[in-house]
Amino acid sequence: MRYDAIVIGAGMAGLAAGLRLALYGKKTLVLERHSRPGGLNSWYRAGGYHLDVGLHALTNYNPAAGRDAPLNRLLRRLRLSRAALKLAPQKESWILHYGAKLVFNNDFACLLDNAQARFPGAADGLRKLAAEARRHYMEDRFFTGESARARLPEFIAGPMLREMILMPVMFYGCAAQDDMDWGQFLIIFMSVFEEGLCRPEGGIRPIIDLLTERLAAAGGELRLRAGVHRVITSDGAATGVILDNGEVIESGAVYSSAGWVETAAMCPEMDPAGETAAGAGAMSFLETIHVLDRPAAQLGLDASIVFYNNAPRFAYRKPEAPVDLQSGVVCVAGNFGYETPPPFEQVRVTHIANPDYWMQAPDAQYHTAKDEWPVRSLAALPMDLPDFRSAIAFHDTFTPRTIKKFTGKLNGAVYGAPQKHPDGATPVPGLYVIGTDQGLLGVTGAMIGGVAVAARTALV
Amino acid sequence: MTADGIRQAIIQIISEIAPDEDLTGINPDEPLRDQVDLDSMDFLDIVMELRKRYSIEVPEKDYPQLATMSSTVGYLLPRMESL
Numbered sequence: 001m002r003y004d005a006i007v008i009g010a011g012m013a014g015l016a017a018g019l020r021l022a023l024y025g026k027k028t029l030v031l032e033r034h035s036r037p038g039g040l041n042s043w044y045r046a047g048g049y050h051l052d053v054g055l056h057a058l059t060n061y062n063p064a065a066g067r068d069a070p071l072n073r074l075l076r077r078l079r080l081s082r083a084a085l086k087l088a089p090q091k092e093s094w095i096l097h098y099g100a101k102l103v104f105n106n107d108f109a110c111l112l113d114n115a116q117a118r119f120p121g122a123a124d125g126l127r128k129l130a131a132e133a134r135r136h137y138m139e140d141r142f143f144t145g146e147s148a149r150a151r152l153p154e155f156i157a158g159p160m161l162r163e164m165i166l167m168p169v170m171f172y173g174c175a176a177q178d179d180m181d182w183g184q185f186l187i188i189f190m191s192v193f194e195e196g197l198c199r200p201e202g203g204i205r206p207i208i209d210l211l212t213e214r215l216a217a218a219g220g221e222l223r224l225r226a227g228v229h230r231v232i233t234s235d236g237a238a239t240g241v242i243l244d245n246g247e248v249i250e251s252g253a254v255y256s257s258a259g260w261v262e263t264a265a266m267c268p269e270m271d272p273a274g275e276t277a278a279g280a281g282a283m284s285f286l287e288t289i290h291v292l293d294r295p296a297a298q299l300g301l302d303a304s305i306v307f308y309n310n311a312p313r314f315a316y317r318k319p320e321a322p323v324d325l326q327s328g329v330v331c332v333a334g335n336f337g338y339e340t341p342p343p344f345e346q347v348r349v350t351h352i353a354n355p356d357y358w359m360q361a362p363d364a365q366y367h368t369a370k371d372e373w374p375v376r377s378l379a380a381l382p383m384d385l386p387d388f389r390s391a392i393a394f395h396d397t398f399t400p401r402t403i404k405k406f407t408g409k410l411n412g413a414v415y416g417a418p419q420k421h422p423d424g425a426t427p428v429p430g431l432y433v434i435g436t437d438q439g440l441l442g443v444t445g446a447m448i449g450g451v452a453v454a455a456r457t458a459l460v
Numbered sequence: 461m462t463a464d465g466i467r468q469a470i471i472q473i474i475s476e477i478a479p480d481e482d483l484t485g486i487n488p489d490e491p492l493r494d495q496v497d498l499d500s501m502d503f504l505d506i507v508m509e510l511r512k513r514y515s516i517e518v519p520e521k522d523y524p525q526l527a528t529m530s531s532t533v534g535y536l537l538p539r540m541e542s543l
């Protein structure tokens with residue numbers, strides 16, 4: 001059997017790219033090593049609950065905008081109805097930084113008013129920043145090669161507000177430590193603050209189900225428990241793959257969502273000198289899902305998402321300790337505008353983690369640490385959040401090791417390597433990268449990137 | 461295929477490409493893009509679906525003929541009559 005396109009990985013990027021390729025009439029096969037699609041954003045059952053692996057919120061909510069809004073454009077390319085996703089908007093989110101608090105919601109004016117009240121004169125700069133972000137997005141460029149920390153003072157004069165704006169943007173999509181590319185900053189700034197946050201009713205599973213159904217309807221195939229061992233080349237160009245079980249499948253092109261370094265490991269022709277092995281995957285996270293025995297509102301937990309940082313400067317970098325409790329993201333999943341409220345309340349708490357520790361700890365130490373750090377994490381949450389510890393009915397934690405185990409991402413690096421490849425091209429003709437190391441991050445970003453690379457390569 | 465059949469086929473294709481659009485009451489003589497939110501990529505998708513479903517090639521120079529529903533049906537009728 002020969003395919004036009006093979007997609008490695010059935011995460012958000014692979015499913016979206018596979019569906020778009022199938023819609024182009026390409027004979028498409030999506031191969032996933034796991035028994036379930038979804039990748040970093042799959043779902044599982046534990047303690048009698050259906051849980052999402054990694055979902056706080058989707059970015060780019062923007063209900064009112066027309067076809068130019070990134071999410072609407074994406075859905076159109078995949079021929080999905082926006083109504084079918086049942087997106088529930090956030091209520092309000094907080095940025096807590098070293099004693100200061102900013103509130104934002106899906107109306108950008110809320111952030112402007114809040115910032116202006118706390119930092120007089122700030123609204124003007126934020127408005128300019130939003131215009132700059134929109135301009136950058138319309139130019140269809142991702143990266144500018146400039147430092148976000150160096151460019152931000154042109155728009156935000158005060159260092160405190162700069163840290164407060166950087167924090168959510170970095171948490172939601174920065175693979176590098178300490179600083180990020182200015183272009184990437186602008187895209188995520190727009191995606192989070194201007195276009196806003198939401199959660200799909202029923203979590204990620206209905207979206208994954210919809211994507212897999214549509215893939216099949218468009219004539220594409222999805223094979224689970226089908227890991228790719230090697231990408232094969234002929235005369236230097238990709239011509240197919242060898243599966244873990246030795247099966248050879250030929251195809252005209254191969255799209256890999258495994259990550260750049262991970263793909264190079266499957267295709268030595270991509271990087272004969274082994275150069276890319278360095279620098280991949282310093283940023284990973286520890287996330288605990290706390291299932292509560294009552295709605296969060298009864299506990300006075302009113303925010304949808306809380307981003308917090310207890311130091312004067314936000315340290316977005318690999319910590320010395322196994323987990324950095326100075327900062328974190330707390331998502332109260334019930335505090336979104338659902339039509340039907342979710343069957344149970346959950347609070348998800350995420351911290352930056354040191355992947356070396358979690359990957360290398362001996363098993364016994366690993367399991368002890370996995371029990372202890374969530375307890376310490378709860379004790380370290382900011383005072384603005386009511387204590388919900390007595391309401392926890394069940395909890396489950398994932399570490400960088402869990403992420404590596406289930407997605408193959410080196411070091412459990414959620415956002416991949418700092419070096420991105422926006423056009424998806426690799427040194428091997430016919431082999432493309434999509435997903436995390438293509439450049440756009442998060443659920444929405446991974447899908448947009450997958451579709452963009454599919455369009456760029458399928459039409460030539 | 462009859463003119464009416466072709467019209468139905470076009471509506472079917474647009475409803476799949478743009479599932480959130482309301483396609484009832486399309487004025488056949490007004491430009492489609494003024495009535496339905498279609499961008500140039502959507503337009504290419506329509507052309508692609510015509511090729512996939514009915515093996516009809518619409519060369520780029522003929523795209524203007526697909527501006528309204530009436531002109532589209534008029535353009536496709538001689539090409540789809542025998543289907």
Ligand SMILES: Cc1cc2nc3c(=O)[nH]c(=O)nc-3n(C[C@H](O)[C@H](O)[C@H](O)COP(=O)(O)OP(=O)(O)OC[C@H]3O[C@@H](n4cnc5c(N)ncnc54)[C@H](O)[C@@H]3O)c2cc1C
Nearest residue numbers: 009011012013033039040054056057227228435436442443
């Ligand atoms: C804890 C956590 C919380 C998160 N929270 C959010 C959030 O709130 N909002 C948001 O937008 N994003 C969030 N993300 C990020 C988001 O999940 C990812 O950016 C996105 O899902 C990445 O999709 P992807 O397809 O690029 O990669 P992946 O999901 O990693 O997909 C790659 C797939 O390829 C498969 N694969 C790898 N190698 C092979 C091989 N050799 N053969 C076959 N298959 C292979 C893997 O099993 C995997 O399924 C979170 C992630 C985590 C881990």
